Amino acid sequence: MTGPAPTASNGALATTPMVGQPILRWSSRTSTIDGIEAELARIWAQAPLTTEGEHGEPERHVAARTSVMNLVVIARRPEIGEHAAAVIQMLAGRHPSRTLIVSSVDPDGPSWVDARIQAHCVLPRADAAETCAELIALSAGGECGRHLSAIVAPLLIHDLPVTLWWPGDPPLAAPAALELLEMSDRLVVDGSAWSGDGLDRLGALARIVADRNLGEGHVAVSDFALLRQSRWREALASSFDRPELRPFLGDIRTITVRYAAHRGAGAGDTNVIKPLYHVAWLATRLGMTVAEPLHPRPGPDDPAELGPPMAATLRAGRRRIPVALVPMESPTPSGTTLAVELTARRRSVDLEIRVTAEAEAVIVRATLDGAELPARRFHAPRRTEVELLAETIESVGRDPVATAALVAAADLGGRG
């Protein structure tokens, strides 16, 4: 192989650790897969992890490597890789794991590998051993970069679960992606960051969810876009905790989601994954099926609306429930949910619920038969990528509610 010359900027970095603050404990560089393995072994042979034992004798805390998982990040652009590394560094110590950030560059050039091997450690308390996580940032050039699974496979800690985080626009239907999914237990994506309206990728994601042949059975799928909405779901669910309002769940008449769009964006330019997930989650929880998938509807009805809404129809028994996704002009990033509105009617009594969110809270307003019920404000901060990744890699197995919502969303988007 050619490419950057092998380097040996190796060794432990002596720094005084601060409790709870991740620090870089080791950094080295190499240009072969075998070299990476050798460097990894060296970290654990040399790092200063000796503490005093029970009877005063020096004692090694093997604990420093209570590895729980492998995390593989596919970064198709260097800046995505750097961003992912920054996020993962915040997790060091909380999730001892081996992380591989793989990016392929210059596919038509010669084959080469360049890897930076680091150990980030955190001191949980002053008198404890440091807990460390290994991070391998690997760039592969040329032909080599097209066979990502061949790079990843030898570098995984065996017998540990593999989570594949694919930020940006993953080519989910490509053979290279399927090869990587073969060795994964969980795929993590962010549907709200996909380009265009995101519906085609959503369809591919739903097919992965349904594919029993990937990995060891089903691959679990986590979408940050869906996880982020948990505060909305809590707020909506809490509206129906009151026993007298619960029966209205069987008589939902309309579902409307308003989302941010920017002036000048063409049809299909705004990502609608988030608004779609709200509807899909409600539909699956309430036993509704898709009668008519998403399609443009004449509009707008309101001058504040930006362009024609998208409409769909759900079915619950013999009733049909109209759904509208309404773009609204807003300074927030496009595709962000602005409001979820439900109307229900039971025994001539009307119920309207409107949920909105701020950075730190979700607000629920409801009117029952025209009378306003006291508004409720729930403290529920918008979650950061670090928190979402932490939650994702801590979750075990498939979440049936999320899986059902994801499949229903693809159906609703006409890509099921």
Next chain:
Amino acid sequence: MTRTAAPPGTPPRTIRELRLERSGKRRHAPRVEGNPLREGLRLERVPDPHVMVLFGATGDLSHRKVFPALAQLWRTNLLPQDWMLVAVGRRPYDDETFRAEIGASLEQWCRVKLETEEARQFLARIAYHQGDFTDDAAFDRLTARLDEMDREHGTHGNRLFYLATQPSAFPLIVGQLGRCGLDHEVHGGGWRRIVIEKPFGRDYDSARRLNREVGKVFRESQVYRIDHYLGKETVRNLMVFRFGNGIFEPLWNRRYVDHVQITMAESIGVEERGSFYEETGATRDVVQNHLLQLLTLVAMEPPATFEADALRDEKVKVLRAIPVPTRADAAHNVARGQYGPGWVSAQPVAGYREEHEVDPLSETETFLAARFQIDDWRWSGVPFYLRAGKRLPKRATEIAIQFREVPHRLFRDAAVDPEPNLLAIRVQPDEGILLRFGSKVPGLGLDIRTVTMDFTYGSAFSVDSPDAYETLILDVMLGDASLFTRADEVEAAWSIATPIVESWLDAPAPEFPNYAAGTWGPDAAEALIERDGRRWRRI
């Protein structure tokens, strides 16, 4: 014999009736089902709307623990929307002045600060009710007020009574609640639950008396006796660790375990609670409840289900398998101590007898070490050493399972014999689990060195553990009694602790103080374990 058709509205009982109902041929009034939107969320079931009645609302415990826990549950949306709190106290507040005081105290004690709007919404749910616990009229007014709240807020007659008062007021309040009929769970008219704070009695007789008083008014299933230790995350995880892992349970018995040590060390002294501690002492304060609870969780058999009574049945069995100590047992198997002046965390500290509101000739124990035996098939012959004390070198609570030595010493040439394996479960601080084992030192020789595998919760899970009070209050609201002590359990624990305390009454005055603050207790504690050829684990 022919069976006449059941009158309309009767619930189905026979196979035919049940089958017809299932096939939809016999219609019943629709029942309010669970909330389908809750499935998969953080809390799949939320508490029913209810009114919580807090007695002793102006007291220290309410300010420091109960209100902050409720505020935290409120801000994270875990309380029902139709939730109200009536704070009952003797002091002359009205709703507004009491709310202002709670608002100020939340600022001080909440683990996460409330935003202004959140605090306003939470405080708006609190009403103050002034009254003396001996005053019938005050309770009659309270009853009327609760009924009114049901009508106004749709709380459906569900009531949660929380007794955070001095223990002497418990029978009085329970009696008044009974007199007003506030304990009655009318069909369809809501549930009634009562939470009783520790200490539950101060000896076996008083605990029995209190149980009887409470039992005259409330059924056992309505009573929740709080031992906040059981709400701690590690204590709850102890059950998961034991019964959710296949590799430990086969070793968890007399065949493999040499002995068990349970330590609860505090570095603080009695602080401002001198007069309380004078009457309590370490045995009543922590051994009878927290330490014996930890012991039962370590020693109990796997329950058949994870339901409250199945769990508590097993815990009671353990307590009943501990022989009630005789006077001779207490003298032989218990060591008590009291701290004198010394140094803790590089600070000079006063001795117990010099503390505020403490008798200069006090005989109250601030330290207790004891050796217990559990006479059952699993643990026969395995001693359980318990120790608890104040002004010890550090704050640490830990359960250590010391395994037996290997049956045959294979590595005779090694410089040091390998130490027996040890599994330590740290309850606080830095909750975690540590496993000690021997490993060969690299080299040509055959030296063996003890190494530890140390798992810290904080390093594996990013979610903050909830405060024990948050967990427990939410459990009461949901009607889950698993983490609360049952009447027979409290009595069984007192039946072990009471003879120990009583044995001291006839003994000569102890030579207190007998340990310096900042040390690991009196020499007698060392002697107690060294006599068996063992030693306390250095923590």
